[in-house]
Amino acid sequence: xxxxxxxxxxxxxFRAWDSHPFFACRMSRQPCSLLYNLQASDALLYSNxxxxxxxxxxxxxxxxxxxxxxxxxHHALSEINLSVEKGVIQGIIGFSGAGKSTxxxxxxxxxxxxxxxxxxxxxxxxxxxxHELRIARRKIGVVFQQFHLLRSRTVAANIALxxxxxxQEQVLVDARVKELLQWFGLEDKAAAYPSxxxxxxxxxxxxxxxxxxxxxxxLSDEPTSALDTETTASVLxxxxxxxxxxxxxxxxxxxxxxxxxxICDRVAVLDRGQIVEEGPxxxxxxxxxxxxxxxxxxxxxxxxxxxxxxxxxxxxAHSVFLELQLLGASATEPLLSDxxxxxxxxxxxxxxxxxxxxxxxxxxxxVEVTGERGVQEQAKRxxxxxxxxxxxxxxxxxAVQGRGL
Amino acid sequence: MKTLLQLLWxxxxxxxxxxxxxxxxxxxxxxVLGVLLVxxxxxxxxxxxxxxxxxxxxxxIGRSVPFIILMVAIIPLTRxxxxxxxxxxxxxxxxxxxxxxxxxxxxxxxxxxxxSGVIEAVLTMGATPWQTIRKAYLPxxxxxxxxxxxxxxxxxxxxxxxxxxxxGGGLGDLAIRYGYQGFRPDVMISTVVVLxxxxxxxxxxxxxxxxxxxxxxxxxxxxxxxxxxxxxWLAVPLLAGIAVLFFFHHRGETRTKPLRVGVNPIPHxxxxxxxxxxxxxxxxxxxxxxxxxxVQPNLALVSGDLDANYFQHVPFMENFNRAHGSTVISVGKxxxxxxxIYAGTAKSIRTIPDGAVVAIPNDPANSGRALLLLQGVGLxxxxxxxxxxxxxxxxxxxxxxxxxxxxxxxQLPRSLPDVAxxxxxxxxxxxxxxxxxxxxxxxxxxxxxxxxxLSTMPAKANDARVIALLRALQSPEAKxxxxxxxxxxxxxxxx
Numbered sequence: 001x002x003x004x005x006x007x008x009x010x011x012x013x014f015r016a017w018d019s020h021p022f023f024a025c026r027m028s029r030q031p032c033s034l035l036y037n038l039q040a041s042d043a044l045l046y047s048n049x050x051x052x053x054x055x056x057x058x059x060x061x062x063x064x065x066x067x068x069x070x071x072x073x074h075h076a077l078s079e080i081n082l083s084v085e086k087g088v089i090q091g092i093i094g095f096s097g098a099g100k101s102t103x104x105x106x107x108x109x110x111x112x113x114x115x116x117x118x119x120x121x122x123x124x125x126x127x128x129x130x131h132e133l134r135i136a137r138r139k140i141g142v143v144f145q146q147f148h149l150l151r152s153r154t155v156a157a158n159i160a161l162x163x164x165x166x167x168q169e170q171v172l173v174d175a176r177v178k179e180l181l182q183w184f185g186l187e188d189k190a191a192a193y194p195s196x197x198x199x200x201x202x203x204x205x206x207x208x209x210x211x212x213x214x215x216x217x218x219l220s221d222e223p224t225s226a227l228d229t230e231t232t233a234s235v236l237x238x239x240x241x242x243x244x245x246x247x248x249x250x251x252x253x254x255x256x257x258x259x260x261x262x263i264c265d266r267v268a269v270l271d272r273g274q275i276v277e278e279g280p281x282x283x284x285x286x287x288x289x290x291x292x293x294x295x296x297x298x299x300x301x302x303x304x305x306x307x308x309x310x311x312x313x314x315x316x317a318h319s320v321f322l323e324l325q326l327l328g329a330s331a332t333e334p335l336l337s338d339x340x341x342x343x344x345x346x347x348x349x350x351x352x353x354x355x356x357x358x359x360x361x362x363x364x365x366x367v368e369v370t371g372e373r374g375v376q377e378q379a380k381r382x383x384x385x386x387x388x389x390x391x392x393x394x395x396x397x398x399a400v401q402g403r404g405l
Numbered sequence: 406m407k408t409l410l411q412l413l414w415x416x417x418x419x420x421x422x423x424x425x426x427x428x429x430x431x432x433x434x435x436x437v438l439g440v441l442l443v444x445x446x447x448x449x450x451x452x453x454x455x456x457x458x459x460x461x462x463x464x465x466i467g468r469s470v471p472f473i474i475l476m477v478a479i480i481p482l483t484r485x486x487x488x489x490x491x492x493x494x495x496x497x498x499x500x501x502x503x504x505x506x507x508x509x510x511x512x513x514x515x516x517x518x519x520x521s522g523v524i525e526a527v528l529t530m531g532a533t534p535w536q537t538i539r540k541a542y543l544p545x546x547x548x549x550x551x552x553x554x555x556x557x558x559x560x561x562x563x564x565x566x567x568x569x570x571x572x573g574g575g576l577g578d579l580a581i582r583y584g585y586q587g588f589r590p591d592v593m594i595s596t597v598v599v600l601x602x603x604x605x606x607x608x609x610x611x612x613x614x615x616x617x618x619x620x621x622x623x624x625x626x627x628x629x630x631x632x633x634x635x636x637x638w639l640a641v642p643l644l645a646g647i648a649v650l651f652f653f654h655h656r657g658e659t660r661t662k663p664l665r666v667g668v669n670p671i672p673h674x675x676x677x678x679x680x681x682x683x684x685x686x687x688x689x690x691x692x693x694x695x696x697x698x699x700v701q702p703n704l705a706l707v708s709g710d711l712d713a714n715y716f717q718h719v720p721f722m723e724n725f726n727r728a729h730g731s732t733v734i735s736v737g738k739x740x741x742x743x744x745x746i747y748a749g750t751a752k753s754i755r756t757i758p759d760g761a762v763v764a765i766p767n768d769p770a771n772s773g774r775a776l777l778l779l780q781g782v783g784l785x786x787x788x789x790x791x792x793x794x795x796x797x798x799x800x801x802x803x804x805x806x807x808x809x810x811x812x813x814x815x816q817l818p819r820s821l822p823d824v825a826x827x828x829x830x831x832x833x834x835x836x837x838x839x840x841x842x843x844x845x846x847x848x849x850x851x852x853x854x855x856x857x858x859l860s861t862m863p864a865k866a867n868d869a870r871v872i873a874l875l876r877a878l879q880s881p882e883a884k885x886x887x888x889x890x891x892x893x894x895x896x897x898x899x900x
Contacts, residue, residue: 108529137531148526151620152544161540162530193620213530 056083056119057249058090058107058217063116063126065102076102077273080116084266086216089243089250091260091281093296094270100253103270104221107251108142109133121216138166141210141248145222147202149194155205156181156190162213180208184238200231207238211246218242218250224259232256236263257296261285261357269293282357286325287389306350306366307395319370321350322380323391326363330387336367338386345371345379366393409595412579417599419493419574423565427500428558434501435508435557436550438464440538442513450524450534467506473567475503477704484708491667491694491701491710496573500564508557515549516542548615555611559604571701572667572694576600581697663690664870667702667714670695671832672887672895673857676740677715679886680877689873699768700725706862707731713871715739715878718855724769735858736866738898739878740887742831742857744771744778745845747818751825754782754846760806761825767811772796774855775828782847831894841894856898 063080066073077099084090094100105111107118109125118126123136141162149158156177163173181187184204194202203223210218220239224232240263243250252264260267260281267285268278271292277284288294310316326335331354340347351366369379383390442460444451470478476499480490483498519542527541543550566577580596668674677693684691694711696702702714703725713736717725722733749764751757763784765775773795779785786802787795797809812820817829818837826846834841841848849855859875861868877883879899887897 110525110528134531134533137529140529142526142529144522144526146520146522148520148522150523150527150541150545152547152618161527164540165527165530165532165536195620 057086057121058082058084058251059117059119060107061117061119063103063106063113063118065106065111065113075273077106077113080273080275082268082275082278084217084249084251086249087243087247088265089240089252089263091264091267092251092253092270093255093257093260093267095296096255098270099273100255100270101221102273104142104219104251104253108140108219109137138162138213139215140217140219141213141215142219142221143203143206143210143223145225147194147199147206147226149202149205149209151194154191154193155186155197158194158205159208159212162209166213176212180212184208198231199227200234203227203231203235204238207235207242211242211248216249218248220250220252220254222254222256223252224256225254232259233262239263257285261355269296271296282327282360282362285357286327286362310350310368310395313396316368316370318372319368320376320380321393321395322365322367322369322383323393324363324365324367324383325389325391326365326387327357327389328360328362328387331361331363333386335383335386335388336365339379339382342382343371343375343379345369345375409591412592413576413595413599416574416576416579416596420562420565420576420603423493423497423500423568423573423575424558424561427497427504427561427565428554430497430501431504431508431557431561432554434505435512438505438509439512439516440542442509443516443542444534444538450528450537464506464509467503468510470503472499472503472564475499476567476571480704480708484710489710490708491572491665491705493568493573493575495710496565496568496571496575500561500568503564504557504561507560508553511553511556512550515546515553518549519545547618551611551615551618555608555615558607558611562600562603562607572696572705574695576603578695578697663692664712664874665692665694665710666874667694667696667705667711667716669697669699669702669716669832671836672740672742672891673715673832675890676878676883676887676895679890680880680883683877683880683882684873687873687877689870689877691874703729703731703733703860706733706860709862712865712868713859713861713874715857715859717860718857720774720854721768721771722858722860732863733860734863734866735860736871737875737879738856738858739883740857741849741853741855741896741898742894743841743849743853743896744774744855745829745831745834745841745849746778746782746847747821747827747829747834747839747844748846749821749824749826754784754826757784757805757807757825760808762810762823763807764810764812764817764820764824764827766814766817766828766830768814769796771814771830772811774849776800778828778847778849781849835891835894842892 060080060082063077064075065077066075068074080103082090082092092100092103102111106113107120107125109118109128113126116126117124120136120139123132123139125133125136128136150161153161159180160173160177163176168176177190181190184207186201186204186208189197189201189205194205197205207218207223218239223239224235227235236259239250239252242248252259254260264281266279267281268275269284269288269290269292270276271290276290276292277288284293288296306321324335336347336349339345346369348368348370349365350368352364354361354363356362369376371379380390380392438460441451442457442464443449445453445457445460447454447457476496479499479502482502483495484490486498487494489495523545524537524541527537532540563577565573565575566581568575568578576596576599580593580600666677668677674693674695677691681691681693694705696705696716699717699721702711702716703722705711706714707729719735722735725731726733746754751761757763763779765772765779776785776787776795776797776799780787784803784805784807785800788799788801797811800809807825810820810824812827814830815833817827818833818839821827829837829839831841834845839845859871859878861871865871879897884897884899887895
């Protein structure tokens with residue numbers, strides 16, 4: 001009796017939650033029992049916080065790598081430390097030249113780091129060689145920007161390659177290949193050659209190949225950079241599905257903010273060979289602490305261009321310009337209309353974007369608030385109370401500084 | 406006279422056999438070399454810089470040695486490998502060894518074109534170096550490798566022409582021997598036609614195969630399947646046919662052990678061929694090995710690859726013996742080919758103008774002989790005491806200030822329009838369709854020391870078959886053949 005009422009209560013609470021527009025989209029993806037849904041969403045929500053296995057699956061410790069000698073030494077990576085826990089999609093973002101490729105090459109041991117440890121599931125790849133290294137490498141699957149499929153092999157034979165290299169019996173290889181072809185929806189392409197496939201299909205084959213030998217970690221090096229927008233979205237969705245259903249930890253190395261935004265749980269920002277910031281994706285993207293992150297996340301709103309149509313600064317003497325970042329519930333609340341009702345201010349929206357960050361909604365607004373100075377201050381306080389992150393900006397000086405990428 | 410078809414048949418088989426086997430063997434060797442060149446270079450799967458440098462140097466050396474020199478230089482190796490240094494099979498050894506560095510470089514190029522990202526992808530799967538080579542490098546490079554082998558095979562066809570120098574036969578040799586030296590344009594042209602067809606076929610097959618393995622949009626969907634079945638229908642009988650051909654050809658070469666006699670084609674070869682029926686009646690099987698130069702027949706005789714040769718006169722033989730410390734001996738004189746002075750721009754010896762150009766052969770034995778002949782007609786006077794080995798330096802008086810030009814013997818008939826007179830060996834004069842009795846201003850007298858002899862090594866001088874051969878060459882039948890065929894331009898040098 002107590003239990004059933006509790007369940008009913010939970011169900012009610014959940015339904016209310018479910019009806020919320022932000023969650024609705026997510027829930028509709030899993031048409032199972034309510035209870036299962038709850039548990040599943042629970043696990044997903046807190047996957048960053050509650051992990052079955054607290055030991056990181058990938059752990060980089062003081063990894064350094066430089067090229068050249070003497071004066072011309074180029075420190076591609078210095079003292080990289082990064083832990084990735086099981087089941088996490090970890091983004092690594094940086095400008096080109098930041099050291100992303102070197103980092104990937106060090107993790108996959110295509111390059112040996114000068115110093116430090118690269119520990120994957122307990123074995124340190126940086127200090128292995130020969131047979132042991134080859135065995136350890138099989139714990140990692142890698143997908144590349146340019147796919148790197150063997151053009152001489154059919155789709156099925158490409159997927160079978162890691163298993164052949166592993167020396168598995170033909171029967172097992174065939175069964176596994178069939179399974180993967182099905183999972184990736186490639187059954188009808190089994191006998192095709194890579195040159196007959198589209199970019200998105202090739203990347204799916206590359207993913208299937210990378211996962212064939214059941215690696216614990218999937219390294220993806222700019223997997224969507226060679227693809228168009230639509231295909232990019234489907235490949236990213238596939239990466240998430242790989243994590244969710246195959247329980248593979250994913251390292252996504254990219255320069256595309258969108259990729260990080262749409263699937264990463266955590267992100268590390270790489271700049272000039274160093275990790276300058278690391279944390280949950282919401283934190284890093286919305287409240288970047290380092291100068292490099294700010295530069296990288298940059299001017300997605302193109303605030304600098306606002307000044308072009310605002311006219312002269314003197315026309316806006318009674319205005320303050322606010323950049324608002326809203327995350328979660330506050331993103332979808334009628335914040336600005338509340339503000340205008342309560343205070344004696346005029347509010348002009350100059351830029352606005354509402355979207356999804358990993359699985360949360362976020363809003364990004366640039367508004368002009370016109371009114372008495374005291375009222376301007378009140379407005380700011382109220383916005384902060386309602387959960388917005390508020391930054392006062394000066395569009396004219398932004399334009400001069402050339403803020404942005 | 407053999408018909409054109411008969412003439413072409415044997416050399417065609419020889420060329421197929423030589424080129425086919427050499428392409429196969431040098432393909433295997435070059436593949437190994439090329440794979441090593443790629444994989445041992447820095448940062449590659451078998452990275453071993455010192456080994457790479459060594460292989461690289463050896464390859465460069467191998468590629469810089471001219472083929473004809475390589476062919477002579479490795480004679481001991483050839484003999485050790487195939488038991489003889491002359492003949493078609495022996496020609497394959499230098500062909501293979503000469504081609505391996507070339508194939509190696511082409512294979513290296515083909516493998517380096519394989520996307521390094523693909524190799525890295527395979528390495529991240531935990532592949533061993535061998536797996537990387539077998540599963541990635543080679544299969545990915547197949548179209549490029551096929552194209553490389555097409556180039557190699559075609560190159561081998563033209564290299565095999567030089568095999569004539571060691572009696573290897575083949576189409577190229579036929580073209581040089583009968584066409585170029587023998588002045589039979591019909592043979593030359595038809596040989597070249599056969600060679601063109603050859604190369605067309607090789608190029609076509611190579612292109613088709615490469616396209617088939619390209620796995621690109623154009624070649625794949627339906628066409629790919631069609632080609633596959635077509636190949637199955639074509640490849641099996643083609644390969645079987647070649648195999649059968651090789652088998653019979655090879656068997657024919659190794660089964661019998663005839664008396665091997667080296668000759669120049671004209672007139673030695675023709676005279677020898679005319680007495681073959683006679684010898685056959687006596688049970689003596691003779692294999693006539695044609696040479697297009699004057700050094701190899703003696704080298705082959707000394708090394709035991711020939712039992713006898715018949716192409717030289719005694720002064721030349723002695724010259725060779727001195728130079729090589731060998732003991733080639735003469736068994737008996739067969740014929741004399743009088744050296745002749747032939748008219749170029751001058752119509753008679755008397756009307757040769759002052760300062761005129763006179764062409765003579767450039768090989769030492771014949772140039773001395775030519776100078777002696779010029780002295781005989783009073784054009785020059787040599788230092789007293791000089792005889793057979795005379796050189797230009799021995800000219801003491803040259804009243805007409807003649808400018809002596811030494812040319813390759815085979816080239817002399819062609820030089821006639823450019824010189825006042827030329828001293829030409831009889832064989833080349835005959836081959837150039839010159840009539841010695843009409844066109845020669847002067848011929849050597851019949852008591853010349855330059856009679857052509859049958860030569861052998863001392864150990865074989867008493868071999869019954871060699872004696873039978875000499876008897877046949879000095880038989881009345883031979884005499885009749887010589888007189889009838891050469892109409893006095895070649896004279897029997899036996900009673």
